Amino acid sequence: MAMILVLLDRTTSAPDGSGAGFSMAACAAASTVLGVDGLCAVVGTGAGGTVLAFGTQTVSAALEDLQFTLGEGPSLEAVATGIPVLVADVAVTARRWPAFTGPALELGVNAVFAFPLRIGAIDLGTLTAYRATAGPLDPGQVTDALALADAVTLTVLHRQSREGTGPGADPDGQPGPGWAAQAAYRAEVHQATGMVSVQLGVGLAEALARLRAFAFGRDLLLADVAADVVARRLRFDEEDQ
Numbered sequence: 001m002a003m004i005l006v007l008l009d010r011t012t013s014a015p016d017g018s019g020a021g022f023s024m025a026a027c028a029a030a031s032t033v034l035g036v037d038g039l040c041a042v043v044g045t046g047a048g049g050t051v052l053a054f055g056t057q058t059v060s061a062a063l064e065d066l067q068f069t070l071g072e073g074p075s076l077e078a079v080a081t082g083i084p085v086l087v088a089d090v091a092v093t094a095r096r097w098p099a100f101t102g103p104a105l106e107l108g109v110n111a112v113f114a115f116p117l118r119i120g121a122i123d124l125g126t127l128t129a130y131r132a133t134a135g136p137l138d139p140g141q142v143t144d145a146l147a148l149a150d151a152v153t154l155t156v157l158h159r160q161s162r163e164g165t166g167p168g169a170d171p172d173g174q175p176g177p178g179w180a181a182q183a184a185y186r187a188e189v190h191q192a193t194g195m196v197s198v199q200l201g202v203g204l205a206e207a208l209a210r211l212r213a214f215a216f217g218r219d220l221l222l223a224d225v226a227a228d229v230v231a232r233r234l235r236f237d238e239e240d241q
C-alpha cells in the first residue's frame with residue numbers, strides 16, 4: 001500500500017502534470033493489497049446522484065449503478081453517515097437494504113466495504129470495494145483502505161482542478177486508463193429528472209424517485225430509463241394514464 005500511496009502522491013504533486021493518473025495497474029494493486037476483487041470511486045453526494053470517477057472491474061461499476069438506480073446501499077449510507085460501512089456478508093442485509101441485497105448477490109457481490117471520500121466535514125463521494133466471497137477486512141486492511149480513501153480524495157480533487165487536461169486525459173480530453181468518463185455519465189439522469197418533473201408537475205426529488213421506481217420495477221438501469229426519457233421514447237405523463 002505504501003508504494004500505491006507514493007504513486008498517488010507523485011501524481012497529485014508533479015509540478016509539470018506528468019503524473020500517470022490513477023491507472024488500472026494502481027487500482028488492481030490496491031485491490032490486491034486490500035484483499036478485494038474490485039474497487040471504484042464515485043464523486044457526488046446529492047439526491048441527483050453520483051459520477052463514476054474510476055473503476056477497475058465491471059462488477060464494481062455495476063454495483064455503483066445498482067445503488068444509483070435503487071437509491072440505497074452501502075456507498076450511499078457511507079456518504080449519509082460520514083463513516084465507513086463494512087459489510088462482511090451481503091446476504092444478511094435484506095432488512096437494511098431490501099431492494100439492494102438480492103441484485104447485489106446476483107452480481108456476485110458477497111461482501112462490500114464503502115469508505116467516504118472527505119475533506120474535513122465536506123463529503124465528496126465514496127471509495128467502494130467488494131469481494132466475491134463473504135468475510136470481513138482485517139484491521140490492517142481497514143487501515144490501508146482509509147489511507148487509500150484519503151489519497152484518492154486528493155487525486156480526484158487534483159484531476160478535477162485540471163479540468164480533464166492533465167494526466168488523467170488524452171489530448172482529446174478523454175479519460176486515461178482506470179478513469180471513467182465523468183461529464184456525461186449521469187448527465188442524462190439529471191436531464192431526465194427535469195423532464196419528468198415537468199411532465200408530472202412534481203418536484204425534482206419526486207421525479208427522481210419515479211424514475212428509480214420505474215427502473216426497479218422493470219429490472220432496468222436508471223441510466224437506460226433516463227436515456228429513453230431524454231430521447232422522448234418514454235413519457236411519464238403517458239405512462240401514468
